[in-house]
Amino acid sequence: AQTVTQSQPEMSVQEAETVTLSCTYDTSENNYYLFWYKQPPSRQMILVIRQEAYKQQNATENRFSVNFQKAAKSFSLKISDSQLGDTAMYFCAFTPSYNNNDMRFGAGTRLTVKP
């Protein structure tokens, strides 16, 4: 069974600085997708960034980038130039390519951006 681990329950960062959220996963599959979702306080969960396992290049979306290490089964999220609006719960998620109905989520990391 696939599992996703986020080892940092809470983190904080000063506005304008950079922070990295960690995620590791366990799978025997070779083809899969990885995601970072953001859930702001009292607001809807939205997709931040996705990575397809067969792509070696790390995904980037504006200030958000990932460090995907397939051999190590690691998928960390880097947020550059942190903004107050980045304050949220962040969930790492995994789904195998053969079954997109089986998405596994980590326990989440609560990130607080301080002014």
Add this chain to the structure above:
Amino acid sequence: DVKVTQSSRYLVKRTGEKVFLECVQDMDHENMFWYRQDPGLGLRLIYFSYDVKMKEKGDIPEGYSVSREKKERFSLILESASTNQTSMYLCASSSGQGLREQYFGPGTRLTVT
């Protein structure tokens, strides 16, 4: 933009009541999901549906049932609510093809007293 809506943001029910949580998506997605979100546990799948009238159990289906009579609507039913079902419930939908991402509703915070 994909829109997933849920019938209530907050709900308070008594033990033993039958509870209905409704979810509607407007993107003609084949797949719909119900998750339960608890602190320290992340999201756990209760049920999902891959087509009208089709459903599959997730990791924690006990005490819940679902209904999907129309493609855009997926209902979660608590037949007899219990205090251990106090939680945040998230609905999501996804296309059967493509990049596999799920789109989430705003959530329903259910309190059972």
